Amino acid sequence: MTAEIQAWLPELLRALRPNQVTQSPSVLDTHSHDESYHTPHRPDAVVFPESTLDVVRIMEVSAKYGVPVVPFGVGSALEGHVVPVKGGITIDTMRMNKILDIRPDDFLVKVEPGVTRVQLNDALRKYGLFFPVDPGANASLGGMAATNASGTTTVRYGAMRDNVRSLTVVLADGSVIQTASLAAKSSSGYNLTGLFVGSEGTLGVFTEVWLKLVGIPEYTVAGRAIFGSVADAVKASTAMVGSGLSLSRVELVSDVYIETFNRIEGTDFAVKPTLFLEFGGTRGSVESSIAMASEIAEDEGCVGWTAVDDPADRARLWTVRHEAAHTFMKQFPGYGHMATDVCVPLSELPDAVHHAMELLREHGVHGGIIGHVGDGNFHLSLAVRRDNEDDMTRASAVNSELVKHAISVGGTCTGEHGVGLGKRKYQALEHGKALDVMRAIKAALDPDDRLNPGKLVDA
Amino acid sequence: MTAEIQAWLPELLRALRPNQVTQSPSVLDTHSHDESYHTPHRPDAVVFPESTLDVVRIMEVSAKYGVPVVPFGVGSALEGHVVPVKGGITIDTMRMNKILDIRPDDFLVKVEPGVTRVQLNDALRKYGLFFPVDPGANASLGGMAATNASGTTTVRYGAMRDNVRSLTVVLADGSVIQTASLAAKSSSGYNLTGLFVGSEGTLGVFTEVWLKLVGIPEYTVAGRAIFGSVADAVKASTAMVGSGLSLSRVELVSDVYIETFNRIEGTDFAVKPTLFLEFGGTRGSVESSIAMASEIAEDEGCVGWTAVDDPADRARLWTVRHEAAHTFMKQFPGYGHMATDVCVPLSELPDAVHHAMELLREHGVHGGIIGHVGDGNFHLSLAVRRDNEDDMTRASAVNSELVKHAISVGGTCTGEHGVGLGKRKYQALEHGKALDVMRAIKAALDPDDRLNPGKLVDA
Known part of the structure; x- marks a missing residue:
């Protein structure tokens, strides 16, 4: 333990209960990484606050001794966001995993940041409501808000930013703010949320997140439309x-995944x-939507x-879609998964996907497109x-070329995974002088x- | 002309063409006010930029001489936003009124800030697309973005903040940024847009605004549902x-407007x-929506x-709704219009509306509710x-009580008109310590x- 840590640790222990602070090596290890390929780094201590006040106390210690803090949900981030590099x-x-206030008449719920997506939707079902953002992983809602997560339902319901009404935030100096009122819309003040x-x-x-809710649709239908080319799809x-x-939802799964799925699962999808x-x-x-959608599909060469x-x-x-990446990776025992995440204007998507497939071939990297x-x-x-x-050099080259292409056609280096450590190097290219404002x-x-x-704007 | 103005005016004239700068008293008067009741104040000069570069040059003069600048669209603001108080x-x-780039396949359009809502929708019609935010007035899209305007269609399509993809902004020092890429979603960097x-x-x-577009619906139906009480509605x-x-759209019009409309227009609506x-x-x-809506209405006592x-x-x-305020004001020749603008969580709306009607009675102010x-x-x-x-004292008392009630139940002092001069005094009450962050x-x-x-956070 360095002299520095010796200074602040006792104060942290006084600020919280003993079982809220640990330096256990296994816990430090668990908090040294997320699900990504980025190099792990241990924190000096892990704390488990149970209230906004606990977080205030932690931030006061941080402020007094200049100690870095890193919030951590379930650790499902994909770009090294939670790696405490300093x-x-x-x-x-x-431990901040309580659903604090369900307000069905306001289509709102207040949760602590550690509540997970599945936990919340289980609690909402009896009200005929749900929280629509679905990044796949059973992430914490605080983490999802922190990265502006989104996913398969975003085409209809938007990303986290569209679905958070207000946040309780503890600032660097330990003061606490509410970023917005609970009104459905407001033109009052800057948009802090x-x-x-x-x-x-x-x-x-x-420390608290107010989320917007929507009614569970009366009727739901799943569809699959097969095309001769990615461009047609x-x-x-x-x-x-x-x-x-x-x-x-409208999701594209490229043929390489379907071929793999058939081979591994014994199915015979086209x-x-x-x-x-x-x-x-x-x-x-x-x-009427299905009738119109099948007409549109037919017009574009659906087979x-x-x-x-x-x-x-x-x-x-939906199994093939949900299991696509997982099944794909089964072919490569001992390999890890690196996920790219560009987003481009719709008109650029066919070219961008084509370009991505060329990159895979060119750099000899195993991969598929979702x-x-x-x-x-x-x-x-x-x-x-x-x-x-x-392997890492070739995969990084693919990722880098992909990002540069996306930015050159008006797109972004990350549609939903966030910047973390992995996309810092593209911030200047994407944002130009706006990075100075950030x-x-x-x-x-x-x-x-x-x-x-060391994250996001620290590029 | 003060010595101060004598210093910067010649430089402004050199930076632009002569017909882009004026001190004509009538033009200064036009730019001394918006549509609100706030005390007018003249600018020292009005400029008419025609490009981002012109605005850069203006900001450089502003920076060099410390001159305040106030952007101005069509002057339809309702809280004194464009009054150059200093x-x-x-x-x-x-003059920045060009539609620069229509991209139907991306559901995007790039406009200059002086383009108006009606002008844009006229140009979009042939693509089967429209821009959905409708504040009533034929405002400029730059002004609408500046105030986060919204209106009757917001229940479906959101407010301006939900419908601006990216902005070109000239900053205080004359540098130019793009707030975001054109991707439909992004987790890259802070949300400057x-x-x-x-x-x-x-x-x-x-100086440029990228707006999201939506398809014109295949089929549209208007409905009217009459209720025994505001609470039922x-x-x-x-x-x-x-x-x-x-x-x-779902809009409530209170009976006082309908009574007035009948009396003035000779109609006999309930x-x-x-x-x-x-x-x-x-x-x-x-x-199917109409069938379900009429069932819901019936359940709630629709008559x-x-x-x-x-x-x-x-x-x-829709005439009664569109003309409600206008027709109402016809009863009071020589009177001006003061619009209040609170927004509360849905569950608080019946109480808030009831409270508002009590306030009108209590303070003896003529008014109706939309x-x-x-x-x-x-x-x-x-x-x-x-x-x-x-008159002004009593109306201001109503407005103030209304705002305090809204904030006390989790609402906001302004749902869509903005802060300007009129809502500055409520910023601390609504935002608390978050105002310090702003x-x-x-x-x-x-x-x-x-x-x-002198606006917004200058409270």
């Missing part, structure tokens, strides 16, 4: 989005680019169309041996650079 | 919003609280229901003689306080 205190929100959502722990620590998806259908669709709403709206409404059939239909094509966001799942320098905001709100230092 | 330069964007939208000219001057509205219907509705989508979704799809009939049905009830936002139209101190951001981006000084 050590210090990791604030694990796992939108600024803190996606700030990745670099501006403050979230993307054109169909764009036309469906433009037609204002009751579309709640090995072609496939759109996985979901429609939700009143029965009438869903039925196979299925639609099912039974819940079990729907789940089965796309949230309604939003122009797609991922390559790259299979890499993390300790193999050549840095000015960071400097104004965290002048000592204690809040998740 | 003089200086008003930047009128009327959302921060600048609603910043009311206090953080930078917008609001309950029905909330239930409709929660059911995920294809609802594109003098009761009335919901004006619009449904849009595929024919199937609209038809009269009409639905029409012919465009002329729809326009006629509500964007799907969002919890409602306006009182107060008839006041602006030069009558007693001020820190303002100080970081405009350290000399030259961008629309």
Whole structure:
């Protein structure tokens, strides 16, 4: 233990109860990494606050001794967001896991940041409501807010930023703010909620999150549309989005995944680019949406169309999509997964996907494409041996070329995974002088650079 | 002309063409006020930039001589936003009125800030697309972005903040930034777009605005539902919003407006609280939505229901709503209009509306209620003689009580009109310590306080 740590640790122990602070090596290890390929780094201590006041006390110690803090949810981040690259205190929100206030008449719920997505939706079911953002992982809602997470339902319901009404945030100096009122809309003051959502722990620590809720649709149908080419599938998806259908998901799965799935799972799905669709709403709206969607698909050269409404059939239909990356990786035992995450304007998507497939071939990297094509966001799942320098070099080259192409056509280096450590090097290219504005905001709100230092704007 | 102005005016004239700068008294007068009751104040000069570069040159003069600048669209603001309370330069964007780039496949359009809402929708019609935010007035899109404007369609499509993809902004020092890429979603960097939208000219001057577009619905139906009480009408509205219907507008008009309309226009509409509705989508979704909406209305005690799809009939049905404030004011020749603008959580709306009606009685002020009830936002139209101190005192008391009530139940002092001069005094009450964060951001981006000084966070 360094002299520095010897100074602040006793004060942290006094500020909290003994079982809220640990330096156990295994706990430090758990908090040294997320699910990404980035190099782990241990914090000096991990704390488990149980209230906003606990977080205030932690931030006061941080302020007094200049100790870095890193908020931590379930550790499912994909770009090294929670790696405490400068050590210090990791604030694990796992004990802040209460659903504090369900207000069905306001379509709002207040949760602590450690509540997970599945936990929340289980509690909401009896009200006929749900929280629609679905990044796949059963992430914590605080973490999802911190990275502006999104996913398959974003084409209909938006990303986290669209679905957080207000945040309670503990700032660098330990003061506590509410970022907004509970009104459905407001033109009062600057939009702090939108600024803190996606700030990745670099501006403050979230201790309460008010989320918007929506009604569970009366009727839901899942569909699958098979195309001769990725370009046709993307054109169909764009036309469906433009037609204002009751579309709640539209996902592209490239043929390489389907081929793998067939081989490993013994299925015989057509090995072609496939759109996985979901429609939700009143029965009438869903039925007319499906009719229109199948017409659009046919116009764009769809060679196979299925639609099912039974819940079990729907789940089965979506399996290939849900298991795509997982099944793909089964082919490569001992390999790790590197996920790319660009998002481009819709009109650029066919070219961007084509370019991505060329990159895989060119650099000899194993990978496939999954796309949230309604939003122009797609991922390559790259299979890499993390300790193999050549693998990492080639995969990083693919990622880098992909990002540069996306930015050159008006897109972004990250559609939903966030910046963390992995996308810092592209911030200047993507944002230009706007990065200086972001840095000015960071400097104004965290002048000592204690809040998740080394991330996001620290490029 | 003061010595101060004598210093910067020649430089401004050199930076622009002569016909871009004026001190004509009538032009200064036009730019001394908006549509509100706030005390006018003249700028020292009005400039008419024609490009981003012109605005850069203006900001460079502003920076060199410390001259305040106030951006100005069409002057339809309702809280004194464009009143140059400290003089200086008003930047009128009327010549920046070009639609620069329509991208139907991306559902995006790039406009200069002086383009108006109606101008844009006229140009978009042939693509089957429209820009959905509708504040009533034919405002400039730059002004709408600056105040985070919204209106009758917000229940379906959101406010300006939800519909601006990216902004080109000239900052206080004359540097130019792009706030975001054109990707439909991004987790890259801080959300500058959302921060600048609603910043009311206090953080930078917008010179280009990328807006999101949506498809014109295949089928549209207008409806009217009459209720025995405001509480019943609001309950029905909330239930409709929660059911995920294809609802594109849901507006409450209180009986006082309907009574006035009948009296002045010779109509015989039922003098009761009335919901004006619009449904849009595929024919199937609209038809099933109407069936469900009328059932919900009936459950909540609806005493009269009409639905029409012919465009002329729809326009006629909506007349009472569109003309409500205007017709109401006809009763009070010589009186001006003061609009209140609170927004509360939906569950608080019946109480808030009841409380508002009590306030009108208690303070003896002429007024009626119009509500964007799907969002919890409602306006009182107060008839006041602006030069009558007693009128102004009583109307201001109503406004102030209304705001305090809204904030006390988790609402906001302004749902869509913005802060400007009129809502500054409530910023501390609404935002608490978050106001310090807003001020820190303002100080970081405009350290000399030259961008629309005396507004918003200057409370």
